[in-house]
Amino acid sequence: MTTVIDGKQVAASVIEAVKSATAALEAESHIKTGLAVIIVGDDPASHAYVGAKSRMAKESGFKSVQHTLPAETTQEELAALVQSLNADPSIHGILVQLPLPKHLKSEPIIQSILPEKDVDGLHVVNAGKLAIGDLDTGLISCTPAGAMIFVKRTHGADLSGLNAVVIGRSNLFGKPMAQLLLNANATVTIAHSRTKDLRAVCRNADILVAAVGRPEMVRADWVKPGATVIDVGINRVPAPEKGEGKSRLVGDVAFEECAKVASVITPVPGGVGPMTIAMLMANTVIAAHRAAGKPAPKF
Ligand code: GUN
Numbered sequence: 001m002t003t004v005i006d007g008k009q010v011a012a013s014v015i016e017a018v019k020s021a022t023a024a025l026e027a028e029s030h031i032k033t034g035l036a037v038i039i040v041g042d043d044p045a046s047h048a049y050v051g052a053k054s055r056m057a058k059e060s061g062f063k064s065v066q067h068t069l070p071a072e073t074t075q076e077e078l079a080a081l082v083q084s085l086n087a088d089p090s091i092h093g094i095l096v097q098l099p100l101p102k103h104l105k106s107e108p109i110i111q112s113i114l115p116e117k118d119v120d121g122l123h124v125v126n127a128g129k130l131a132i133g134d135l136d137t138g139l140i141s142c143t144p145a146g147a148m149i150f151v152k153r154t155h156g157a158d159l160s161g162l163n164a165v166v167i168g169r170s171n172l173f174g175k176p177m178a179q180l181l182l183n184a185n186a187t188v189t190i191a192h193s194r195t196k197d198l199r200a201v202c203r204n205a206d207i208l209v210a211a212v213g214r215p216e217m218v219r220a221d222w223v224k225p226g227a228t229v230i231d232v233g234i235n236r237v238p239a240p241e242k243g244e245g246k247s248r249l250v251g252d253v254a255f256e257e258c259a260k261v262a263s264v265i266t267p268v269p270g271g272v273g274p275m276t277i278a279m280l281m282a283n284t285v286i287a288a289h290r291a292a293g294k295p296a297p298k299f
Helices: 007-029 044-059 075-086 106-112 124-131 142-155 174-183 198-203 255-259 273-291
Strands: 034-040 063-069 093-096 163-167 187-191 207-210 228-231 235-238 247-250
Touching: 007 044, 007 142, 007 273, 034 044, 034 075, 034 273, 044 063, 044 273, 063 075, 075 093, 075 106, 093 106, 093 273, 124 174, 142 174, 142 207, 142 228, 142 273, 163 174, 163 198, 174 187, 174 207, 187 198
Parallel strands: 034 063, 034 093, 163 187, 163 207, 207 228
Antiparallel strands: 235 247
């Protein structure tokens, strides 16, 4: 029997743990965990994501602040806002929603966030800590951290002897995911668009993680029988069967056929997606504990 991971349920269990840790910190230290989310411009998809993040922060018991800036905001104005949030002791996490409007450079903005408030895990200090295996003082990018929770709940914390293949080499996901798997003792391959015989590489994976942004690219004959398959892709494709102009979401994995071969698989939607916001909340309450000099909760 194939297990289909229910990402909503796992995310809800993470949020419950976040709520307890938030309440305990407030009771013991009178510190309310604070998250600031910045959005520039009016991209509807980004506004939907940011709204969901702000709502979840409130539900978790945080002080939740959203800064909505007009599309014409200058680099200097945005930088000044980040500086003021860096200096604000009531804010423990800062997230700048990406992508920014074209005239703004995102990298200097991301790198100007204090690493201890970088709850997206995108600062080079946090990327570097992950690279040297320091998982105790850095903050880990939310989507790989969420995907890793699925891996650990399936295989335990020690992946010794298991082959893991990550398809995709982005800074936001592929690289940190590979580092997390390596840190847990897996034998890790990072595959990408220039990899020779991708199918054969993937078929060797006990843990296959797909993050390429190509709808249903991973087929059944790419999957090792009994493997764990984690699908990080979110692709909108036309769905004429639902009516003219309609669309649906699919992952990077051809779910129906791969589910017949894998022993554990994540669906899209409802797999890794819900974990990203949950891990953002987890990172924020971790940052608040560290700022208070308290041992941080583990997720
Ligand atoms: N835009 C889409 N995903 C993300 C994310 O994880 N973090 C940020 N900051 N922006 C995003």
